[in-house]
Structures are given as C-alpha cells and as structure tokens.
Amino acid sequence: MIHASAQIGENVTIGEYVVIEENVTIGNNVSIRHHVVIKKDTIIGDFVQIGELTVLGKPTSSNKKMARKPGKTLDPLMIEAHVTIGCNSVIYRDVKLETGVFVGDLTSIREKVTVGEDSIIGRNAIVETNTKIGKRVTIQTGCYITADMVIEDEVFIGPCCSSSNDKYMGMGNFKHQGPVIKSGAKIGNNATLLPAITIGEKSIVGAGCVVTKDVPANKTVVGNPGRIIR
Amino acid sequence: MIHASAQIGENVTIGEYVVIEENVTIGNNVSIRHHVVIKKDTIIGDFVQIGELTVLGKPTSSNKKMARKPGKTLDPLMIEAHVTIGCNSVIYRDVKLETGVFVGDLTSIREKVTVGEDSIIGRNAIVETNTKIGKRVTIQTGCYITADMVIEDEVFIGPCCSSSNDKYMGMGNFKHQGPVIKSGAKIGNNATLLPAITIGEKSIVGAGCVVTKDVPANKTVVGNPGRIIR
Amino acid sequence: MIHASAQIGENVTIGEYVVIEENVTIGNNVSIRHHVVIKKDTIIGDFVQIGELTVLGKPTSSNKKMARKPGKTLDPLMIEAHVTIGCNSVIYRDVKLETGVFVGDLTSIREKVTVGEDSIIGRNAIVETNTKIGKRVTIQTGCYITADMVIEDEVFIGPCCSSSNDKYMGMGNFKHQGPVIKSGAKIGNNATLLPAITIGEKSIVGAGCVVTKDVPANKTVVGNPGRIIR
Structure with missing residues (x-):
C-alpha cells in the first residue's frame, strides 16, 4: 500500500x-x-x-505515569x-x-x-530520546544508550553496556542528564555508566566496570565501583 | 484478514x-x-x-529440553x-x-x-512466565524480569536489570523462585538479582550491584557482592 | 507471495x-x-x-567502518x-x-x-557470526554470544550474560577470539566474559561475575574481577 x-x-x-x-x-x-x-x-x-x-x-506515545510527554511538533x-x-x-x-x-x-x-x-x-x-551520537562511533550489540547523553566522535562502546540519566530513579527531583563520553573513549562490554558522569578523551572503561564518577582523559578504570588503574 | x-x-x-x-x-x-x-x-x-x-x-511452545511444558488450558x-x-x-x-x-x-x-x-x-x-507486577511500577528499557517473581506496587527498576529464579542453573533440584521486590523499592541500572532474594520496602539497590541475599526495608546496597552502606 | x-x-x-x-x-x-x-x-x-x-x-550487510565484510558465498x-x-x-x-x-x-x-x-x-x-554452539546447550533470555566463540555440549548460560571477542576494542591489532566454554559449565545471570578466556569443564561462574582470565575445570568463580572460591 x-x-x-x-x-x-x-x-x-x-x-x-x-x-x-x-x-x-x-x-x-x-x-x-x-x-x-x-x-x-x-x-x-x-x-x-x-x-x-x-x-x-x-x-x-506515553501513558499517564511518564514524566516526558510526546511533543506536539x-x-x-x-x-x-x-x-x-x-x-x-x-x-x-x-x-x-x-x-x-x-x-x-x-x-x-x-x-x-x-x-x-x-x-x-x-x-x-x-x-533513548534527546541524545547526540557523533561520527564514526561504534555502539555494539545490545547497548542501552540513555536519554540526554552525549557521545562524541570515534567512541567505541562494547556489547551490552548500560547507562542511566536519573540519579534519584523516578523521584522527579533531579534534572535528567545522561553520561558524556568524550571522543576516542572506549567502553568495555557490559559496563554500567551512572547519570551525568564524564568519560574523558581516549579513556578506557574495563568490561563489567561500574563507573560512578568522572574519569579524566587518557585513564583506564576497572572494577565495581570503577577505580583508575593507570 | x-x-x-x-x-x-x-x-x-x-x-x-x-x-x-x-x-x-x-x-x-x-x-x-x-x-x-x-x-x-x-x-x-x-x-x-x-x-x-x-x-x-x-x-x-517448547522443545524437549525445557522443564516447563506449555499448559493445556x-x-x-x-x-x-x-x-x-x-x-x-x-x-x-x-x-x-x-x-x-x-x-x-x-x-x-x-x-x-x-x-x-x-x-x-x-x-x-x-x-517471563508466572510473575506478578503491581500498580504504577516502572520497568525500564532492556530489563529482564525472570519467572516466578513478585514486583509490588510503585517499584522502580532501572534499565538493563537482570534477575534469575534457578539457583542451581538447570540441575532441576531447586524449586524455581524469582526475587521479591517490595513496594517502593528502587533498583539501579544493570543490577543483578539472585534467585529468591527479597528487596525490602523502599530500599535502594545501586547501579551495577549484584544482590546475593535479602535486603531489609529502607536500606541501600551497592557493589559486588552487594553490601549495605546505609 | x-x-x-x-x-x-x-x-x-x-x-x-x-x-x-x-x-x-x-x-x-x-x-x-x-x-x-x-x-x-x-x-x-x-x-x-x-x-x-x-x-x-x-x-x-555492512557499512564502511566495519572490519568484517560480508562474504561473497x-x-x-x-x-x-x-x-x-x-x-x-x-x-x-x-x-x-x-x-x-x-x-x-x-x-x-x-x-x-x-x-x-x-x-x-x-x-x-x-x-554473532562464526560461533559454534554444541548440543543440549541452554542460552537463556537476553544473552549476548559474541563472534568467534566456542560453546561445548550441555553448557548452561543464564539470562543476560555478555561476552566479547576484541581485547583492544576496535583498534584492529588483536586477532578476534571469543571465550571458550567447555562442556557442562554453568554461567550465572548477567556475567561478563572477556575475550579469549576459557571456562573449564563443569566450572561455575557466579551471577554478575566479571571473568578476566581462564577458569580451570570444576572451579567456582565470583566477583569483579572473578576469583576462585572453591
């Protein structure tokens, strides 16, 4: 038709x-x-x-419990x-x-x-909505890219990574902000990124890492909670 | 048609x-x-x-390896x-x-x-099958809700959370029982819930936490394995 | 039609x-x-x-950024x-x-x-492509099975497990090799398996475990990073 x-x-x-x-x-x-x-x-x-x-x-579309209603235009x-x-x-x-x-x-x-x-x-x-993904980015299979997130150019996100944008989980008292991943950073598979953190340029997040705070540029973090190892 | x-x-x-x-x-x-x-x-x-x-x-439907056969009615x-x-x-x-x-x-x-x-x-x-989800519950994107689970009213489950109901993983020697999440509890993204645990009322599970035992009401758990921090 | x-x-x-x-x-x-x-x-x-x-x-199919092009035949x-x-x-x-x-x-x-x-x-x-899965294997809901992986007979992989095959995450300087899971091994839900590791026969990986190196036969590993507990 x-x-x-x-x-x-x-x-x-x-x-x-x-x-x-x-x-x-x-x-x-x-x-x-x-x-x-x-x-x-x-x-x-x-x-x-x-x-x-x-x-x-x-x-x-939405239901009445949802914070974010569909825009008109x-x-x-x-x-x-x-x-x-x-x-x-x-x-x-x-x-x-x-x-x-x-x-x-x-x-x-x-x-x-x-x-x-x-x-x-x-x-x-x-x-999710309201997210900007740069050029030559790889987002691998099964990733969850939350709303209000910024992914710069040439970022690599391994399989099954998860991110979130709501620190207080549905309480309505936090401006929603997803992670910011600066250019050239690499995220290992099944890593967890908390709301509003920044992963610096060319930094590396290990597989299964839970990133709870900002990571400066050119660092490597692993573990739960994530800690800088080099 | x-x-x-x-x-x-x-x-x-x-x-x-x-x-x-x-x-x-x-x-x-x-x-x-x-x-x-x-x-x-x-x-x-x-x-x-x-x-x-x-x-x-x-x-x-099912195949011959599956424990749980389709009911007749x-x-x-x-x-x-x-x-x-x-x-x-x-x-x-x-x-x-x-x-x-x-x-x-x-x-x-x-x-x-x-x-x-x-x-x-x-x-x-x-x-999965045989699970009861209460009223005004939020189950976010990519969550896996196992069988034989109970989710009470106003629970919030962040993105990509995983749960299981079979302690011995396919051995057939454990009554299947999923987690019980009491009302108002909040689960952070990519958390892992083990079989048969209870998350108490209004408790909070941090992002990426692996919850291996019961969490009393009004507590916060983080880490792998999950430990109470307040 | x-x-x-x-x-x-x-x-x-x-x-x-x-x-x-x-x-x-x-x-x-x-x-x-x-x-x-x-x-x-x-x-x-x-x-x-x-x-x-x-x-x-x-x-x-593919785009120009992808390493692995579709075969002709x-x-x-x-x-x-x-x-x-x-x-x-x-x-x-x-x-x-x-x-x-x-x-x-x-x-x-x-x-x-x-x-x-x-x-x-x-x-x-x-x-993913180029992976061999044996007989009577259970791969539960939401699992991600990477490319170039070997899963032997009677393996059990719990829900939402993740695996990867590229140690250097898109740099192109590592031969891609997924994990090898030997027969009868059991992997708990939301576990993370790194590239090229071997999980030995009948070994058990706990839920939420991040497996960073080989696990011998008949062992149990838990935690992040995974350590042998028995």
Whole structure:
C-alpha cells in the first residue's frame, strides 16, 4: 500500500506488503524489503537499504505515569544517503541518521536523536530520546544508550553496556542528564555508566566496570565501583 | 484478514495487512496499526493502541529440553482500557494488562503474568512466565524480569536489570523462585538479582550491584557482592 | 507471495501475508505463521514451526567502518526437523539449526553459526557470526554470544550474560577470539566474559561475575574481577 502522495525516486525496489504512508519522500536506488512500514513525512536519501519488518518514522506515545510527554511538533525522520537499516527495527520521528550510518536488526531509536556519519548502532541496541551520537562511533550489540547523553566522535562502546540519566530513579527531583563520553573513549562490554558522569578523551572503561564518577582523559578504570588503574 | 467471528467495536482503526483471528473481541475507539497479528480469543478494551508488527495472544511452545511444558488450558490475553503497546512486541496468551499500562517496542511478556494499573514495561524488556507486577511500577528499557517473581506496587527498576529464579542453573533440584521486590523499592541500572532474594520496602539497590541475599526495608546496597552502606 | 520455484512438502500450514522467495525448500508438516519472510535458498526440514513476523535466511550487510565484510558465498540457512522458532526473529544465511533446536522470540543469529541438537536460544538472545554452539546447550533470555566463540555440549548460560571477542576494542591489532566454554559449565545471570578466556569443564561462574582470565575445570568463580572460591 503506497499512498498516492509519496514521492519515489528512480530504481527503487519495494518488497511485498510494504506500507508507505502520506508525504513520504524516497530517493534513487533505494531498497525497501518486505513488510516495511514507512510512516508519514519520512525522508529517505539515495542508496538507502531498509530490512524486512522495520518501522520508520514512528510518532511518540506515553501513558499517564511518564514524566516526558510526546511533543506536539516532531520533525520528520530523516535518513541520509547510503544508510543501511536492519530487520524488525523501530525508528521514531525526529531522528537524523547521517550518511553511511549502519543500524542493525531489532534496534530502536527514539525521537530527537542524531547519529553522525558512518557510525554503527549494533543489533538489539536501544537509543533513548534527546541524545547526540557523533561520527564514526561504534555502539555494539545490545547497548542501552540513555536519554540526554552525549557521545562524541570515534567512541567505541562494547556489547551490552548500560547507562542511566536519573540519579534519584523516578523521584522527579533531579534534572535528567545522561553520561558524556568524550571522543576516542572506549567502553568495555557490559559496563554500567551512572547519570551525568564524564568519560574523558581516549579513556578506557574495563568490561563489567561500574563507573560512578568522572574519569579524566587518557585513564583506564576497572572494577565495581570503577577505580583508575593507570 | 479479519475472521468473521471477530467482534469489533465502534470507531476502530485497522491498518494494512492486519490479521485478526477467530473469536477476538475488540472494544471501541481502538487503534490497530499495520501488520498487527491478534491471535484467537484475545480480548481488547476501549481506547487501546497497538503498534505496528506486534503479535498479541501467542500460545506457548517448547522443545524437549525445557522443564516447563506449555499448559493445556491457557486463558485468553486480556488487555484492559487505555493500554498502549509498541511495535514489534510479542505478548502471550494468559496475560492480563490492566488499565493504563504502557508496553514499549520490542518487548515480550510470557503467559500467566499480570501487569497492574498504569505500570510501564520499557522497550526491549522481557517478562517471563508466572510473575506478578503491581500498580504504577516502572520497568525500564532492556530489563529482564525472570519467572516466578513478585514486583509490588510503585517499584522502580532501572534499565538493563537482570534477575534469575534457578539457583542451581538447570540441575532441576531447586524449586524455581524469582526475587521479591517490595513496594517502593528502587533498583539501579544493570543490577543483578539472585534467585529468591527479597528487596525490602523502599530500599535502594545501586547501579551495577549484584544482590546475593535479602535486603531489609529502607536500606541501600551497592557493589559486588552487594553490601549495605546505609 | 510464494515464488513459483519454492518446493513445499505435504501438510504445510502457511499463514497470511507470508513471503517465500525463490529456491526455498520446505519439508512436510511445517507450520509457517503470519507475515513470515523466508529468503531465497533456505532449506527447512519436517515438523518445523516458524512464529509470526520472523525473517529466515537474511544475507549479511555492512557499512564502511566495519572490519568484517560480508562474504561473497554464504551457504543457505538450513533448519533441521523439529526446530521451533519464535516471533519477530532474524536468522541469517549460512546458519545450521540442528534437530530439535528451540529459538525464542526477538532473537537474531548471524551467519556461520551452528546450533547443536536440542539446544535452546532464549528470547532476545543475540548470536554473532562464526560461533559454534554444541548440543543440549541452554542460552537463556537476553544473552549476548559474541563472534568467534566456542560453546561445548550441555553448557548452561543464564539470562543476560555478555561476552566479547576484541581485547583492544576496535583498534584492529588483536586477532578476534571469543571465550571458550567447555562442556557442562554453568554461567550465572548477567556475567561478563572477556575475550579469549576459557571456562573449564563443569566450572561455575557466579551471577554478575566479571571473568578476566581462564577458569580451570570444576572451579567456582565470583566477583569483579572473578576469583576462585572453591
């Protein structure tokens, strides 16, 4: 089902049972596989590939217990050229995926997120709202990237890392702030990052480390709680 | 494909390529988005919203290595009014989602689970069988809620927490029992809860903590293994 | 949409909106539920069950930042008899699922992986490329099984365990090698395994343990970093 208002470029491949809603724009040489749903207003550049059973441009929803209500005016989802997206993923409105980004299967990226050029969002990774991810960043499989987080260029985050942005856990008395990871830092698998900490440039966080305070540049931290070993 | 036996209320929106099987009941003002599959006998209340590519009312299956075989007589999935469910999720038969519950994208909830009023099950969270979740509970993104667990009212579980219910890990010589989390307790992100422990009322578990024994009420535990710091 | 070249056995049930691509072979008494996508060349044995919204036989893709490029010549996905696969899962080409394997919902298994007879891959578990999983293995919900890993027979891996294969995290100066888990070993929930370590036969890794070096046979390790306690 392709809405009559959709603008579709040349040499676009569209699989079976695809839904393209109103006001969608699709560039040239795009591949859209079976059962993909492209919600209204989404903008897709040239040479983009979308895997089966993925939803693009989902609007935000909430229930009455949630602090953060959906905004009235979300921008469209914008997917630049040469982006590849896996199967069974869910990408919201008001996300920008820059040129060459790779997004794996079973991922989800919330609204008000930018992913910089050539960065990788691994399979089953989840990115919350209002987070900025730099260029040539690797976020490996199963990572949880909290809201209100900053990830600078060329950061490497190993599999299954977790982060949080709410020091008082749902009490409503703390400005939400996720970690800041400075450029070139590397985070080992299954590490835990607490709210509002900064990981300095080119620092290394060991696998399984629980980082409870700031790490200066060029240091290595390990353990629970994390301590600097060099 | 809507089975002729389905009972569908007024002002129901149904997307493209939706499948509604036999004996499904749907209330008024419900929104069912593209590619949703509603399995037989499912009961859906008024003002419910179901995201794209979600399966509702899945029966249980198993292989010969699994201890817990599917029951012969599972009740239908029951979704009360004002529930919102995300995309690409899988909810089994014999689950009850009470009024106002929010379930994110890419989640799965097994049979014999109740989720109390206005509670939140975050994106990519997985809930095992035979677990009771109270009212106004927050289970954040990526949590793993094991089987045979009790989560009382107003508990907060941060992102990526893990729990288990089998002390001897597949030996078959331990009655399976998940953790019990008493009302108002808060669990930090990526914490690990061992089988059969109790977290007392309003206690706090730090991020990355490994909780190996009971925590009394109003205490804070951190570290690996968890120790009480106040 | 069933391609004319597909070979389909007797007593096969096919749901709504299923896509079966060219050169697929399906045995007898197979059940394929709604919205399943079976990519070209996939081979499916007798009595196999495939849950809704699952993709079988996905080819590999990458972006320019990724070290490991898709091979030119991947074998087909081969699913032996009596395998059960859940909903919303993604299984790549060049995977072999042996007789009686169970794969849960929301899982993903990359290319060049074998899963031995009667093993279980839990819901939301992710398996990377070039990994061998033995017979009667249990990989519980939410596990991350890295690439280049060896899991011998009758291993038990609890929920949410994480592993890695790249000691220098994206520097490109280390031969990638995942952990080796010898037969009968048991890994507690949310444990973290570092690259290239070996867990000895019948050893036990405690919940939340961070294993940084080899564990001999028949030992128990706990803590961060893991130390032998008996």
